[in-house]
Structure formats: structure tokens, C-alpha cells
Amino acid sequence: MSQDLLNFIFIGGSFGLYIYIAFSSRASSTKEYYTAGGGVSPFANGMATAADWMSAATFISMAGTVAISGYDGSRFLMGWTGGFVLLTVLMVPYLRKFGKPTVPDFIGDRFYSKVARGVAVVCAIFICMTYIMGQMRGVGVVFSQLFGISIQSGVLVGASIVFVYAGLGGMKGITYTQVAQYCVMAFAYTIPAIFISIALTNNFIPQLGLIGDYNAAGPAVPFLEKLNKINTDLGFSEFTSGRLDTINMFCITAALMCGTAGLPHVIVRFFTVKNVASVRRSACWTLGFIAVIYLTAPTIGSFSRVNLITQLEDRSYADVPQWFLEFEATGQMAWVDKNDDGKIQYFGPGKSESNTNTVFVGAGPMYPGTDTPADQLVGKHGERLLANRADETNPNELWFGNDIMVMANPQMAGLPMWVIALLMAGCIAAALSTAAGLLLVLSTSISHDLMKKIIKPSLTDREEVNYARAASFIALAVAAYFGINPPSAFIAKTVAFAFGLAASSFFPTLLIGIFSKRMNKQGAIAGMLCGITFTIGYIIYFQFLGGSSAEYLWGITPEGIGFVGMIINFVVSFLVSSLTAPPPTYIQEMVVNIHVPGSDTATLSMGGEESEGETRDGVGGEGI
Amino acid sequence: MPESSPGESGDSLTPNANKASAHEHKRYFRSSLVVIAWLLPVWFLVSYGCGILFREWLDANAPKIGNAPFGFWMAQQGSIICFVILLIVYAVWMKRLDDKFSQVEKI
Numbered sequence: 001m002s003q004d005l006l007n008f009i010f011i012g013g014s015f016g017l018y019i020y021i022a023f024s025s026r027a028s029s030t031k032e033y034y035t036a037g038g039g040v041s042p043f044a045n046g047m048a049t050a051a052d053w054m055s056a057a058t059f060i061s062m063a064g065t066v067a068i069s070g071y072d073g074s075r076f077l078m079g080w081t082g083g084f085v086l087l088t089v090l091m092v093p094y095l096r097k098f099g100k101p102t103v104p105d106f107i108g109d110r111f112y113s114k115v116a117r118g119v120a121v122v123c124a125i126f127i128c129m130t131y132i133m134g135q136m137r138g139v140g141v142v143f144s145q146l147f148g149i150s151i152q153s154g155v156l157v158g159a160s161i162v163f164v165y166a167g168l169g170g171m172k173g174i175t176y177t178q179v180a181q182y183c184v185m186a187f188a189y190t191i192p193a194i195f196i197s198i199a200l201t202n203n204f205i206p207q208l209g210l211i212g213d214y215n216a217a218g219p220a221v222p223f224l225e226k227l228n229k230i231n232t233d234l235g236f237s238e239f240t241s242g243r244l245d246t247i248n249m250f251c252i253t254a255a256l257m258c259g260t261a262g263l264p265h266v267i268v269r270f271f272t273v274k275n276v277a278s279v280r281r282s283a284c285w286t287l288g289f290i291a292v293i294y295l296t297a298p299t300i301g302s303f304s305r306v307n308l309i310t311q312l313e314d315r316s317y318a319d320v321p322q323w324f325l326e327f328e329a330t331g332q333m334a335w336v337d338k339n340d341d342g343k344i345q346y347f348g349p350g351k352s353e354s355n356t357n358t359v360f361v362g363a364g365p366m367y368p369g370t371d372t373p374a375d376q377l378v379g380k381h382g383e384r385l386l387a388n389r390a391d392e393t394n395p396n397e398l399w400f401g402n403d404i405m406v407m408a409n410p411q412m413a414g415l416p417m418w419v420i421a422l423l424m425a426g427c428i429a430a431a432l433s434t435a436a437g438l439l440l441v442l443s444t445s446i447s448h449d450l451m452k453k454i455i456k457p458s459l460t461d462r463e464e465v466n467y468a469r470a471a472s473f474i475a476l477a478v479a480a481y482f483g484i485n486p487p488s489a490f491i492a493k494t495v496a497f498a499f500g501l502a503a504s505s506f507f508p509t510l511l512i513g514i515f516s517k518r519m520n521k522q523g524a525i526a527g528m529l530c531g532i533t534f535t536i537g538y539i540i541y542f543q544f545l546g547g548s549s550a551e552y553l554w555g556i557t558p559e560g561i562g563f564v565g566m567i568i569n570f571v572v573s574f575l576v577s578s579l580t581a582p583p584p585t586y587i588q589e590m591v592v593n594i595h596v597p598g599s600d601t602a603t604l605s606m607g608g609e610e611s612e613g614e615t616r617d618g619v620g621g622e623g624i
Numbered sequence: 625m626p627e628s629s630p631g632e633s634g635d636s637l638t639p640n641a642n643k644a645s646a647h648e649h650k651r652y653f654r655s656s657l658v659v660i661a662w663l664l665p666v667w668f669l670v671s672y673g674c675g676i677l678f679r680e681w682l683d684a685n686a687p688k689i690g691n692a693p694f695g696f697w698m699a700q701q702g703s704i705i706c707f708v709i710l711l712i713v714y715a716v717w718m719k720r721l722d723d724k725f726s727q728v729e730k731i
Contacts, residue, residue, distance in 0.1 A: 066700075074675060074699035081704045082671045088711055089660055089667075093718075207701060211690025222691035240683070240696040249676050257671075277722060280715040284708070291708050298700040595653040597722065 003417050007146060010421040011428060014184055015161075018432070021180055022173040040175055040272045046285025048178035049269040053080075053286070054185060054293055055131075056138020056431035057495040064405030066301030067308075070231070071242035073301060075253045079499070081287065081294050082253070083260020088283035091261055092270040094514045096279045097594045099271075102441070103264040103506060104449040110513040111521040112587055114454055119528050121449045123505040124264045126532070128442040129479065130498035131265075135435040136483025142427040144330050145407055151331075152484045158428075159480040162435045163473060174436045175272060181429035186292055188426020193296045196303045196413045206299035214306075227302055230309055235350030235357070239302065251560030252496070258566055259499025262507030265441040276597040304405050307412040309346065312398060316343045317381040323411035328384050333400040334365045335383050336390045342381050345397045352394030359399040360388035435479075443472035497539055500562025504531035508569040514595075517588045523577025531569030535562050652725040659717050663710055670706040675699035 040048070058080065066073030100106045104124055108117025139158025140151040147154075193206040200216045201209035201223055213220040227239045237243050244252075260266065269286075270279045311321060317335065327333040335344055336359050349355045366387040368376050379385050407427070410420045447467035452459045459467070505528050512519045512527075539558045542551075556564065582588075674682060679695030686694035689702070 071679075071696055071699060074696075077700055078671045078675055078703050081707050082667065085663070085667045085707050085710050089663055089714055208690070210701075211692040211697065213691070224691055224693075224696075240693055246676060250672065253672065253676065277719060280711075280718055284711045284715050287708050287711050291704050294704050295701055592649070592653075595656070596649040 003420065006417050006421040007424050010418070010425040011146070014180075014425045014429065017180055018177045018429075021177045025172050025176045042273055042278045042282035043285055044179050045175070045269065045273050045278075045282045047182045047289055048175045048272075049266065049282070049286040050289035050293075051178035051182035051185060051429070051433040052174075052269060052437040053266060053290055053434070054182075054430050055135055055434035055495065056142070056427065057134045058293070058297075059185065059189065059427055059430035060138050060141060060406050063297045063300040063304065063409075064401075066298050067305040067405045069242060069244075070227075070237075070239035070302075072244045072249070073298070074242075075244075075249055075256065076496075077294055077298060079253045079256025080260060081290060083257040084283065084287045084290070086257060086261040087266065088280065088287075091510060091514070092267060092279050092283065093276045093597070094594045095267060095510070096270055096273075096276055097597055098590075102444055102449055103267055103510070104445055105453070107509060107513065107524070108449070108453065110587070110590070111519075111524045112583065113521040113525065116521050116525050116528075117449060118454060119525055120506070120509075121445050121454075123501070123528060123532055124445040124449075125442060126536070127264065127498050127501045127505070128438045128445070129475065129482075130501060131263075131495060132435055132438050132442070132475065132479040133482040134495040134498070135431050135438065136479045139428070139431040139435065140483055141332075141401075141404075142407075142424065142431060145332075145404075146424055155480050155483040158431065158435075159476050159483070162432055162439065163476050171268075171272065171440055174433075174440060178433045178437070181433040182289060184422075184429045185426045185433075186289070188422045188429070189293050189300075190296055192410045192413070192415060192419055192423060193300050193303070195415050195419065196307070196409065197299065199413055200303055200306065206303070207295055210299045210302060217310075223302070227306055230306065231348070232350075234309070234313070234346060234348050235352075236348030237350070239305075245555065247555060248557055248560050251556050251563040255503045255560050255562030255566070256496065256499045258503035258507040259501070259562055262502035262505065262510065263499070264445070264502075264506065265437045268441055268444075269437075300406060300409060304409045304412060307409070308405075311412060312344050313346045314343055317383055318342070320344065321412075323408055326411075327400070327404055327408060331365055331367065332404045333398075334359065334386055336360055336386060336397050336399070337379065337381065337383065338390055338392065338395060338397050345395060347394065347396040349394070351396070354393040356391070356394050357396040358391045358394070359396055360386055360390055362388045364401075365399060439472045439475060442475045443468040446471035446475075496559045497543075500535050500539065500559065500565065501532060503562035504535040504565025504569055508566050508573065512570070512573055514591070517591045518582055519573065519577050520580055520583040522580040523573040523575075526576040527569040527573030530572045531565045534568050535565035538565075648725055652721065655721050655725075656718065659714065659721070663714055667707070667710055670698065671703045675703050 062073070062076050065076060095103075095106055098106055098110075100109060102124075104117050104120035107120040108114065136155050136159060137151075139162070140155035143149065143154030143157050144151045149157075190206075194204055197206040197209035198204050200214060201212045202215045203209040203212050210223060212223055214223040214226040224240055231237065231239050270282060273279055273282050312324065317337075324333060328335070339345070347357055349357045351357070368385065368387045377385060407423070410423055447464050451467050452464055508531065509524050509528050513524065538553070538561045542558045553561070553564065674695060675698050679699060682695035682698070683693035688694060689697040
């Protein structure tokens with residue numbers, strides 16, 4: 001049985017399952033569309049949230065980042081799990097008590113202002129868009145690898161699939177589909193890791209293999225020591241030390257953590273369970289399921305680095321493994337024979353005077369068009385030639401995208417074909433589940449918060465859902481465009497910006513909104529605007545307008561600037577609030593009430609008593 | 625005490641009960657802030673403390689986990705395990721508070 005056939009069986013089978021689930025649990029009302037009716041069990045919701053959370057970026061890119069940067073990759077590992085502690089302890093129980101289905105809804109009501117609601121909608125759109133872009137890119141990488149097509153066509157195929165089942169199914173369909181997707185992802189991620197761990201370290205638990213001995217060739221040596229030696233021999237910094245300075249490590253981790261706690265699509269997940277106690281249990285399950293993948297990621301990263309280097313370094317192109325040729329064909333690996341010896345050399349920045357290891361000039365590989373003569377397409381050793389000029393300041397000859405580490409992993413380790421097929425299915429599940437969840441939040445923000453609550457309150461349920469579907473189509477088209485022309489070279493980085501935006505806008509505003517009675521609308525609006533404007537400005541200036549790294553504020557990279565944006569938000573909020581009048585009494589009472597799960601005055605329950613919720617909405621809200 | 629009985633009549637019972645429950649609510653909220661005040665420092669210590677700020681010192685001086693330096697292991701594995709434990713502690717602790725103050729949420 002060929003690899004292609006196996007891929008088709010696994011992916012086709014999983015697709016059939018998702019579509020069956022999405023179809024049999026599709027939403028019939030706005031409530032089911034937005035929050036699945038509010039009756040999902042904590043266990044199932046935990047699994048669905050974990051699938052929602054684990055994006056293509058996590059699945060494909062995170063292990064690759066750890067493989068490239070070793071210790072530095074920990075910022076993603078800690079940032080994307082630690083945020084859940086903040087989220088659970090400080091946010092969701094209270095937001096769930098308040099009982100509004102979207103984040104802009106909470107902000108609009110708590111700060112009794114349409115302007116606040118509008119600003120929140122804009123922030124939500126920015127955050128989700130940035131995040132979906134990363135997902136679309138991920139979908140593209142997977143499909144291009146799978147069918148041997150270009151990333152552009154991969155993005156388009158992925159976008160159309162996401163639209164069909166997320167736009168139509170709503171939260172209810174998505175939640176149950178995500179339960180299935182989590183299972184696929186967990187198996188797809190851990191099984192290759194187990195195989196590779198056995199091969200390299202003789203230990204069938206990868207996490208123990210990582211701290212165990214390397215047994216694959218020669219006498220046993222501690223695995224991490226072996227990896228450090230490989231790295232330093234080739235001119236990289238030690239795997240366990242990393243290169244990033246402490247302030248950036250701190251800021252980026254903090255931005256990711258606070259961003260996690262402010263991401264609208266994660267917060268919304270906890271509205272699908274019954275009550276506050278279930279929210280807490282559900283959060284435990286969520287983090288537990290996420291931890292399964294996050295504890296495996298660093299092992300995959302370090303194992304695959306050893307495999308990659310032992311298989312490619314100093315090998316002549318004539319006998320490179322088959323997988324190298326495949327990745328070369330799709331443009332995700334490239335070899336430039338700088339010293340003309342027909343062998344692949346891979347070096348770190350430490351091996352050159354210029355302290356770089358860029359293979360060629362330019363951000364990514366470019367290839368000559370198909371009408372160029374054959375001798376410009378294929379080099380004398382048979383390699384695919386690039387249109388980029390070689391960077392002769394350093395001896396490094398091997399280029400590869402970080403995003404391929406996980407995908408190439410089973411092939412590098414020579415695993416059976418069905419494992420590779422399973423991995424493909426897992427990658428697609430990861431991308432689809434997150435893109436679907438985000439798309440839902442984005443379309444809800446537009447249909448519910450913008451159309452229904454601000455522009456046209458007379459919308460009926462049915463019209464509202466139709467607006468949501470139309471909005472998700474437009475959002476997806478924009479995301480697909482940026483997936484094809486990504487603003488940043490690799491997925492995890494694009495996604496990190498989304499977290500910066502969330503950390504600087506929603507996190508502080510929600511936190512103050514929940515815990516401070518005194519905060520008024522002027523403070524919240526000013527804080528959100530200053531935080532997100534500062535962060536977006538900083539990112540755009542350094543990412544698109546060519547600001548150099550010498551101009552960084554205290555040396556903080558755009559990835560970590562969300563942390564500074566967050567502090568600005570806090571400071572501005574309190575400053576402006578202390579200079580203006582305190583909020584009305586009923587708002588202050590409302591804040592006191594959301595602190596206690598059993599108090600009934602502010603319980604806008606979501607499970608069945610729609611009419612009661614609506615009247616209270618009128619009392620506590622802005623009187624639409 | 626016959627003179628106090630008119631005061632305890634049905635009319636004034638509701639505000640008193642409200643006041644009592646408001647007081648209970650305040651105590652509940654204060655207790656939940658205590659929970660947060662215990663958990664967040666631990667959260668900070670295992671992630672930022674062990675994984676970032678004191679990593680180099682811990683790598684050099686603390687006992688290794690298997691073959692991995694302590695700070696590195698905390699950053700890549702240990703902190704995540706601690707996060708899960710923290711959330712379990714939070715859920716159990718808050719459940720006990722709920723029971724103590726009989727905070728049964730209306731569904």
C-alpha cells in the first residue's frame with residue numbers, strides 16, 4: 001500500500017467523522033450557535049477547548065522552535081500553558097457568572113457604554129484575524145506537503161473546508177467535532193514521539209527519554225549532553241542554554257501568558273458548560289489535555305534535531321534520504337553548495353566571522369520560473385537551484401523552515417507509513433479545530449456585538465446567524481490572503497503577535513472590570529485604546545516599516561511588547577478613571593455580585609431562561 | 625423579651641436577611657481572594673522564577689532531574705506539570721469554599 005493511499009484513507013476517514021459529527025449536532029438557534037446551548041460536560045468541554053487551543057502553530061511549529069532554539073523555545077511552552085492558570089483563577093469563573101456569551105458583551109455591559117463595546121469588537125477582530133492568519137498558513141503547509149501542491153493552493157483548499165463546517169455548524173457542531181479532533185491530535189503527536197524515543201534512548205516514555213541516555217550509536221551518553229555537543233560542534237549555542245536574554249524571555253513569556261488569558265475564543269469556551277463549578281473542573285481537564293501535548297513537544301524537538309543533524313550533516317547530496325528530496329521539491333528545504341564539494345554542511349552562527357548562518361539573501365527561498373533553461377533549475381549534483389543569491393559570509397549550506405520539523409520527524413526516524421498518515425491527519429485536525437473556533441468568535445463579534453447590539457437591535461435570531469455566516473466568509477477570505485502572503489516568516493511568530501494584542505487590550509480591561517468597583521467607562525476605553533494602539537504600532541513599525549533592532553525599547557522584541565502594552569493599559573485605565581466620576585451604583589452592585597457564584601441578583605443564566613436573562617440585560621445593560 | 629418582638633416581625637426580616645447574605649458574600653469573596661493569593665505566587669515561582677529569572681543559578685547549583693539541568697527542566701517540563709497541579713488544587717479548594725458558604729448556583 002502506498003503512502004499516498006494511506007494518507008487519503010486516514011485523512012478521508014477523519015474528515016468523514018468530523019463532517020458526520022458537525023452535521024448531526026448542527027446548531028438550530030443562536031444560543032446553540034454561540035454557546036452550544038450551555039450544557040456540555042466539563043470533560044468534553046475540556047477536550048474541545050484543548051483542541052481549540054492547540055493550533056496548527058502549536059502542532060507544527062512549536063516542536064520546530066524548540067529544535068532550533070533549545071531552551072529559548074520554553075517561552076512558548078510556559079507561555080501557552082501558564083496563561084491557563086491566570087485564565088482559570090482570575091477570569092472565567094467570574095465572566096461565566098456574569099453570563100454574557102461574548103467578551104465585547106461583557107465589556108459593553110460592565111462599562112455601560114456602546115463605545116467600550118465598539119472598541120472591544122475592534123480589538124476582538126484584530127486579535128482573531130492575526131491568529132487565523134497563522135492557522136491558514138499552517139493549513140497551507142500541511143496540504144502542500146500532503147498533495148505536493150504549492151502552499152498557496154494549500155491555503156485555498158484549507159480555507160474552503162473550514163468555511164463549510166465552521167460557518168454552518170456553529171459552536172455546538174464545533175464543540176463535538178473538536179472532541180474527535182483532540183483524540184486524533186493526541187495520538188498523532190505522541191505515537192511518533194514514543195517510537196523515536198525508543199529508537200534513540202531505549203525508553204518508551206519520551207519525557208523520560210529526554211532526561212535519560214542516548215543509546216542509538218556507540219556507548220550510552222546523557223541525551224542532553226549529546227545534543228549540547230552536537231550544537232556546539234556546529235557553532236550553535238548550547239541546547240540547554242539558548243541565546244535570548246532574560247528580559248526578552250520574561251516579556252515574551254508574560255505577553256503569551258496574559259494574552260492567553262485575554263483570548264476571546266478561549267474565554268468563550270467556558271460559556272458552554274453549566275455553572276461556575278463546572279468551569280473550574282473543565283479548566284483542569286483542559287490544561288491536563290494540553291499538557292499531554294506540551295510535555296511531548298520539547299522531546300520531539302530535541303529528538304528530531306539529533307536525527308536531522310546525524311542524517312544530513314556532511315552527507316553528499318547523491319545519497320541524501322528520500323524525505324530530503326520531497327521537502328526540497330515543495331520548497332521547504334534547500335541546499336546551496338557554497339564550497340562546491342557536493343556535500344551538505346550545516347553550521348551555526350558561531351562558525352563565521354559575521355556571526356550569522358543565513359544560507360541565502362532574502363527572507364525565504366525563491367525559485368526561477370518554469371520557462372528558465374534547465375541548467376538554472378537543477379544544479380550539477382541534481383539539487384534544486386534557488387533564485388536567491390548565496391550568502392557567502394558564512395559556510396552554512398542547509399536551509400529549512402522551522403515548520404517542517406514535526407512533519408519530517410517520522411520520515412527522519414524511518415517510522416512505518418501509517419504513523420506518517422496519522423500525523424498528517426493530526427496536523428489537519430489541529431489547524432481546522434482552531435480556525436473553526438476563531439472564525440466563530442470573529443463572526444459572533446460582528447453579528448452579535450456589532451450588528452445586533454450597536455447598529456440594528458431589531459435583528460431576528462435567524463438574521464443574526466446569517467450575518468454571522470456572511471462575516472465568517474469575509475473573514476476567511478482575508479485570512480486566506482494573509483496566509484498566502486504571511487507578514488512574518490514563520491507561524492509561531494505570527495501567532496505570538498495575536499497574543500501581544502490580546503495581552504495589551506482584553507486582559508487588563510477584563511481584570512479591572514472584574515475586580516475593581518471603581519473603574520469607569522472612561523478609564524477602560526482609554527486603557528484599551530492606548531494599550532492596543534501602542535502594541536500594534538510597535539509591531540507594525542518593526543515588522544513592516546523596517547525599524548532596526550537597535551531601536552527596540554529596552555531591547556524588547558515586537559513579540560514581547562504586548563507585556564509593555566499591558567502595563568500601559570493598566571496605568572492609563574487607573575489614571576483616567578481616578579480623574580473622572582465613579583460608575584453608577586447599579587454597576588458597582590453588579591461587580592460585587594459577579595464575585596459570588598450563588599448570589600442571584602446578577603445571575604444572567606444562560607441555560608434555558610432566555611427571557612429572564614433578556615430582561616436583566618435591559619436592567620444591567622445600557623438600555624438598548 | 626416582649627419589647628423586642630415587634631422588631632423581629634416579617635417586615636424587617638428581609639433587609640436583615642439581605643444584609644446577612646451580603647456579609648456572607650463578602651466573606652466568601654475574601655476567602656476566594658486568599659486562595660488566589662496563595663496560588664499565584666506559586667505560579668510565578670515555578671514559571672518565571674525557576675524557568676527564567678533564576679534558571680542559570682539553578683542549572684549550575686540545583687540537583688539535576690535525570691540528566692537535565694534543573695532550570696532547563698523546569699522551563700520545559702516541570703512548570704507545566706505544576707500548572708496542572710495548581711488548577712486541581714484551585715478547583716478542590718474553591719469547591720470546599722462553595723460548600724462552606726453553601727454557594728449553590730442556580731442553573
